[in-house]
Amino acid sequence: MATRALHTVRQARPGSARADVPLASVLADHPPASDSLGLYIHVPFCAKRCHYCSFNTAPLDESAMVRYLAALERELDLLGDLEWAPRVRVETVFFGGGTPSLLDPEALAAILVRLRRRFGVAADAETTVECNPESVTRTKLEAYRAAGVNRLSLGVQSLDDGILPRLGRLHDRRGARLAFEASRDAGFSNVSVDLMYGLPGLDLEGWSRTVDAVLDWQPDHLSAYGLTLDAGSLWGAAGVGGLPPEETVVEQYWQLTRVAAERGFEHYEVSNYARPGFRSRHNQIYWRAAEYLAAGPGACGFVGGVRYANVRATPRYCETLEEGRLPLDTFEELTPGQRSAERLFLGLRTADGVPAPWLEARRQGDASLRRTLAAWRDARLLAEGDDRVRLTEAGFLLSDALFIELL
Numbered sequence: 001m002a003t004r005a006l007h008t009v010r011q012a013r014p015g016s017a018r019a020d021v022p023l024a025s026v027l028a029d030h031p032p033a034s035d036s037l038g039l040y041i042h043v044p045f046c047a048k049r050c051h052y053c054s055f056n057t058a059p060l061d062e063s064a065m066v067r068y069l070a071a072l073e074r075e076l077d078l079l080g081d082l083e084w085a086p087r088v089r090v091e092t093v094f095f096g097g098g099t100p101s102l103l104d105p106e107a108l109a110a111i112l113v114r115l116r117r118r119f120g121v122a123a124d125a126e127t128t129v130e131c132n133p134e135s136v137t138r139t140k141l142e143a144y145r146a147a148g149v150n151r152l153s154l155g156v157q158s159l160d161d162g163i164l165p166r167l168g169r170l171h172d173r174r175g176a177r178l179a180f181e182a183s184r185d186a187g188f189s190n191v192s193v194d195l196m197y198g199l200p201g202l203d204l205e206g207w208s209r210t211v212d213a214v215l216d217w218q219p220d221h222l223s224a225y226g227l228t229l230d231a232g233s234l235w236g237a238a239g240v241g242g243l244p245p246e247e248t249v250v251e252q253y254w255q256l257t258r259v260a261a262e263r264g265f266e267h268y269e270v271s272n273y274a275r276p277g278f279r280s281r282h283n284q285i286y287w288r289a290a291e292y293l294a295a296g297p298g299a300c301g302f303v304g305g306v307r308y309a310n311v312r313a314t315p316r317y318c319e320t321l322e323e324g325r326l327p328l329d330t331f332e333e334l335t336p337g338q339r340s341a342e343r344l345f346l347g348l349r350t351a352d353g354v355p356a357p358w359l360e361a362r363r364q365g366d367a368s369l370r371r372t373l374a375a376w377r378d379a380r381l382l383a384e385g386d387d388r389v390r391l392t393e394a395g396f397l398l399s400d401a402l403f404i405e406l407l
């Protein structure tokens with residue numbers, strides 16, 4: 001069973017750019033089909049790299065931060081200059097990282113002011129900041145809120161003081177709880193917590209203690225990812241001991257799904273749980289294969305049928321913008337077949353599933369796929385009801401393996 005690869009939070013980077021197409025014109029030539037978009041902003045700095053992490057991030061350096069902030073403002077200006085920009089409305093903004101909570105409130109406010117100057121931003125736009133517990137205080141969070149942030153995603157990962165330092169985290173159990181309390185005290189009524197399972201040294205009892213304690217805080221949303229390791233992380237490159245066996249990882253998944261349901265959370269995506277009304281609007285844009293812009297080093301976007309990625313290295317990202325160009329690195333124009341496959345796979349990651357005809361279209365004339373789908377239905381991995389098809393929670397657990405069979 002492919003659980004370790006299953007709950008990945010990474011997005012695939014698009015394929016390589018076509019040599020005959022100037023990168024700068026890609027966004028100009030591909031206006032969005034929709035008049036509402038999400039915006040992902042990548043903040044590429046952390047106080048320290050965690051041992052499991054392969055995200056695009058580097059140690060914080062004040063002068064690099066100043067240069068990055070200037071480049072980001074330029075990027076928002078260039079995006080705002082696109083001929084189609086006045087026609088679209090930004091419905092969600094997500095500051096991801098890296099560690100966006102390293103941003104001074106003044107810097108974060110300046111980014112949002114710049115954005116509102118260049119784009120129509122919905123009055124109720126969901127505006128999320130990923131926060132590391134050790135980098136927030138009530139005062140800082142109050143200032144974020146005053147700047148227009150209305151949702152926080154707090155990277156707790158674990159509440160086990162034996163495990164947190166092994167991960168390379170800078171907070172402990174108490175610091176995580178204080179950060180959560182600070183977010184409520186600052187007035188945030190939409191707070192999500194990130195957890196990880198399948199961690200070295202984590203047994204079922206330890207995981208249960210973390211889940212119960214976090215749910216006692218009464219967050220509005222929970223994301224829980226099974227550990228994945230790739231070569232870009234210290235552990236992926238050097239290896240790590242003490243990983244729990246596959247059966248334990250599976251039990252950890254089931255433990256969370258059970259307890260989250262008991263506490264009134266809906267398991268609305270493979271790795272995500274929400275109290276009613278608190279699904280992440282931004283992430284739902286991804287899962288519905290809807291359109292979103294990207295800003296910041298290495299950030300990926302999808303507009304006008306084109307998936308694109310920015311230059312990944314922060315110095316080169318800054319250089320490109322200083323030269324007055326959008327920092328696109330690669331793009332891929334999806335064929336209609338690729339788009340419908342993406343919509344299918346992304347939709348099946350959610351509890352809403354997909355309209356039955358989407359799967360029917362693939363099933364037509366494919367006897368082997370019909371047999372596979374019948375076997376999944378019999379094994380209760382897939383539920384075909386009314387006019388939609390959904391994976392069950394057992395299906396979520398195996399979704400990556402199932403998708404390989406669907407391809």
Ligand SMILES: C[S@@+](CC[C@H](N)C(=O)[O-])C[C@H]1O[C@@H](n2cnc3c(N)ncnc32)[C@H](O)[C@@H]1O
Nearest residue numbers: 009052053097098099130155194225226227228
């Ligand atoms: C992009 S990270 C940034 C969040 C923030 N810097 C932090 O660490 O709390 C978002 C989430 O991805 C998850 N994550 C990062 N690396 C992972 C890995 N190798 N396996 C599974 N989940 C991972 C963690 O739960 C983390 O909170």
Ligand code: SF4
Nearest residue numbers: 046049050053097098
């Ligand atoms: S997990 Fe978060 S804090 Fe740790 S290195 Fe990755 S982005 Fe930075």
